[in-house]
Amino acid sequence: xxxxxxxxxxxxxxxxxxxxxxxxxxxxxxxxxxxxxxxxxxxxxxxxxxxxxxxxxxxxxxxxxxxxxxxxxxxxxxxxxxxxxxxxxxxxxxxxxxxxxxxxxxxxxxxxxxxxxxxxxxxxxxxxxxxxxxxxxx
Amino acid sequence: xxxxxxxxxxxxxxxxxxxxxxxxxxxxxxxxxxxxxxxxxxxxxxxxxxxxxxxxxxxxxxxxxxxxxxxxxxxxxxxxxxxxxxxxxxxxxxxxxxxxxxxxxxxxxxx
Numbered sequence: 001x002x003x004x005x006x007x008x009x010x011x012x013x014x015x016x017x018x019x020x021x022x023x024x025x026x027x028x029x030x031x032x033x034x035x036x037x038x039x040x041x042x043x044x045x046x047x048x049x050x051x052x053x054x055x056x057x058x059x060x061x062x063x064x065x066x067x068x069x070x071x072x073x074x075x076x077x078x079x080x081x082x083x084x085x086x087x088x089x090x091x092x093x094x095x096x097x098x099x100x101x102x103x104x105x106x107x108x109x110x111x112x113x114x115x116x117x118x119x120x121x122x123x124x125x126x127x128x129x130x131x132x133x134x135x136x137x138x
Numbered sequence: 139x140x141x142x143x144x145x146x147x148x149x150x151x152x153x154x155x156x157x158x159x160x161x162x163x164x165x166x167x168x169x170x171x172x173x174x175x176x177x178x179x180x181x182x183x184x185x186x187x188x189x190x191x192x193x194x195x196x197x198x199x200x201x202x203x204x205x206x207x208x209x210x211x212x213x214x215x216x217x218x219x220x221x222x223x224x225x226x227x228x229x230x231x232x233x234x235x236x237x238x239x240x241x242x243x244x245x246x247x248x249x
Contacts, residue, residue: 007163014192032223039194043162098195098231105230
């Protein structure tokens with residue numbers, strides 16, 4: 001799906017991710033964590049790659065794998081060197097700097113890649129936990 | 139869901155009842171309501187998050203700002219009625235030990 005880089009559209013984006021998580025088999029709690037990670041990724045795109053401008057495109061690809069969900073966020077703005085997107089130390093209690101930390105804590109893989117034509121592809125990947133053989137749950 | 143913030147006063151406590159999603163889009167509204175209480179140097183500020191279905195790092199940042207500002211004048215800021223989803227975000231960010239978090243509004247007001 002393609003959406004404008006407007007923070008007002010992040011609600012519908014979350015709804016789509018939430019439903020995708022359910023479809024793949026994540027439980028509600030895990031699904032909400034993935035929703036949070038995608039929210040943080042999209043917010044970073046709007047804030048850092050597009051400098052807060054609300055009329056630029058963000059393409060979101062949701063790739064359904066076997067027991068795995070991959071979400072790609074593609075922007076066409078300024079590439080932000082991943083080494084510059086540092087999460088702050090958690091013991092430093094101050095506003096800001098939590099987005100990357102949350103993404104990395106929640107997802108199995110977080111990858112920022114510079115696109116040849118400009119912009120960034122952020123890949124977020126998460127595997128569905130193996131089912132517990134005793135309970136049948138995950 | 140759009141953010142709604144309902145302000146009530148109980149003695150020296152200002153209670154902000156928040157409903158909806160607190161994210162990069164809506165957090166300025168919460169920040170504005172919080173600022174009104176902070177500007178008046180309310181001795182106790184209780185933020186009731188029972189109606190909050192989602193919070194992101196912008197929402198957390200708003201609350202951290204509030205906590206830091208209330209400490210400047212030796213006031214108290216207490217969070218209450220967090221859903222499991224919202225509490226989970228605080229735990230991911232290691233903020234559950236930084237804030238005073240109460241299960242109910244009553245216990246927050248008694249704090």
